[in-house]
Amino acid sequence: MSSVRYFSEGISFKVPNPRKTSSWIKSVIQVNKAKLKEVSFIFCSDSYLLQMNQSFLNHNTLTDIITFDYSKSRNALEGEIYISVERVLENAEKFEVSFEQEIKRVMIHGILHLLGFKDKKVKEKAQMRKKEEACLSLFK
Numbered sequence: 756m757s758s759v760r761y762f763s764e765g766i767s768f769k770v771p772n773p774r775k776t777s778s779w780i781k782s783v784i785q786v787n788k789a790k791l792k793e794v795s796f797i798f799c800s801d802s803y804l805l806q807m808n809q810s811f812l813n814h815n816t817l818t819d820i821i822t823f824d825y826s827k828s829r830n831a832l833e834g835e836i837y838i839s840v841e842r843v844l845e846n847a848e849k850f851e852v853s854f855e856q857e858i859k860r861v862m863i864h865g866i867l868h869l870l871g872f873k874d875k876k877v878k879e880k881a882q883m884r885k886k887e888e889a890c891l892s893l894f895k
Contacts, residue, residue: 757791768798779894787870792831804839822868836865863890
């Protein structure tokens with residue numbers, strides 16, 4: 756059974772349009788010729804995600820997202836995607852987009868990581884951004 760699940764850790768947060776969002780995420784995975792096993796989104800604070808960044812990645816910086824890929828193959832995507840709602844709010848203001856648009860971008864960014872896309876190098880970042888835009892256009 757495949758599922759997209761939503762949780763919050765230490766904050767009160769509900770995903771806008773959860774059914775529609777889950778359907779969109781599943782369609783993005785399908786378009787990329789992969790299958791969904793289970794993906795959990797955990798929405799949290801900056802401090803919670805910073806602690807995870809320090810503990811698991813040895814990074815001492817704020818970030819909007821951390822993705823843990825538990826997939827054994829691209830045929831069964833499985834993972835946890837942690838998102839700082841505070842970072843998303845700040846970035847929405849910074850990039851002059853709505854919170855809803857930015858949260859969708861960050862969520863699909865995590866899915867793209869599970870699909871194997873990287874963003875460490877300049878060329879990879881450009882490809883990731885292009886892919887994010889294509890995925891956002893699929894949200895109906």
